[in-house]
Amino acid sequence: MRGYSTHIEDSDTQNIATFRTWLPEARRIVLLSHMNADGDACGSLLGMTMLLEQEAHNALSITPILPNGCPRNFRWLPGADRILSADEEPHRCRQLLLTADLIFCLDFGSSSRLDKLQKTFLRAKGRKVLIDHHHDPDRKEFGLIFSDPQISSTCEYVTWLIKSIYGRSDFNSDIARCLYTGLRTDTGGFAFSCSQPDCFEAAALLVSYDIDPADIHNRIANTFTLNRMRFYGFALSQRLQVYLLQKTALFAFSLDDQRRFGIGGEDMEGLVNYTLMMEDITVGALLREEVGRTKVSLRCKEGDVNALAAQLGGGGHTKAAGATCPWPLAKTLDRVRHLLGVNNLPSADIIMNE
Numbered sequence: 001m002r003g004y005s006t007h008i009e010d011s012d013t014q015n016i017a018t019f020r021t022w023l024p025e026a027r028r029i030v031l032l033s034h035m036n037a038d039g040d041a042c043g044s045l046l047g048m049t050m051l052l053e054q055e056a057h058n059a060l061s062i063t064p065i066l067p068n069g070c071p072r073n074f075r076w077l078p079g080a081d082r083i084l085s086a087d088e089e090p091h092r093c094r095q096l097l098l099t100a101d102l103i104f105c106l107d108f109g110s111s112s113r114l115d116k117l118q119k120t121f122l123r124a125k126g127r128k129v130l131i132d133h134h135h136d137p138d139r140k141e142f143g144l145i146f147s148d149p150q151i152s153s154t155c156e157y158v159t160w161l162i163k164s165i166y167g168r169s170d171f172n173s174d175i176a177r178c179l180y181t182g183l184r185t186d187t188g189g190f191a192f193s194c195s196q197p198d199c200f201e202a203a204a205l206l207v208s209y210d211i212d213p214a215d216i217h218n219r220i221a222n223t224f225t226l227n228r229m230r231f232y233g234f235a236l237s238q239r240l241q242v243y244l245l246q247k248t249a250l251f252a253f254s255l256d257d258q259r260r261f262g263i264g265g266e267d268m269e270g271l272v273n274y275t276l277m278m279e280d281i282t283v284g285a286l287l288r289e290e291v292g293r294t295k296v297s298l299r300c301k302e303g304d305v306n307a308l309a310a311q312l313g314g315g316g317h318t319k320a321a322g323a324t325c326p327w328p329l330a331k332t333l334d335r336v337r338h339l340l341g342v343n344n345l346p347s348a349d350i351i352m353n354e
Ligand SMILES: [Mn+2]
Pocket: 040, 041, 107, 133, 153, 154, 186
């Protein structure tokens, strides 16, 4: 257990010493997180950006970059308007990456999650600091690695690092708001990945900086459009396949399904968790077709979906993982059903209707 007030792990103590020597030498700092950023990506990116503004005394520039920008539902985060999108300003983002002498990599363990920025990232000569909680980070891609898959979120990790390195005085309500957001979203509102007391200690610390958890909850969870509500109804009534004996449920959405309701990937954030709301279901999946590929999200109450995702070329966490498959929906669905052991089986609603 990593206790806030008790001890620091040995590997982190060494890393922190290195961090302390690297930071004053940095002139141009870039912070990166993964494409299709979630609350943890945006929260840790912005929390760390604000921390560096206080502590990187010799830096001429500190720039947060996301491969495809800050998603609409997190643009209320303090400082979100400063995030550059590599989709919108590819040349500027590439230049910043190539000229940076220090690059923070938050909430991803492999450059493949950087989408179009991957090649530039691999060419970039700056020192690379990883702060992350995914399984099996690609260690050769980073110079300094803070990685712990036991920790709830990258935001929790950043909270712990700030506290360890600079003490409580370096937090403020903007930083706390960003970090609390990632802590809250990566644990599904403190529902999973939060079995360590450290997670709640981090939340307690952040809440002490005058933030409003109810307001943050409303901004994260209670923002559905009518189209999205209608789509959820459609998803649950028309697109949920249930395999009771295999304790498995899955959604599969074609491009046509999405066009019909005028919704996209951001609107499906969290929908995969509905599979696990059924009492006996322990594994859930959501497949969403894009042009030329299909995204797969996997969740479980028991077992390990990270291993399943790895078989599809993806990864993530033990209880939540995903992959992007270079196939249309039908072929991806075939593969996923095979992996889940439900190929050639009728869904429960089909059995009930017979
Ligand atoms: Mn995360």
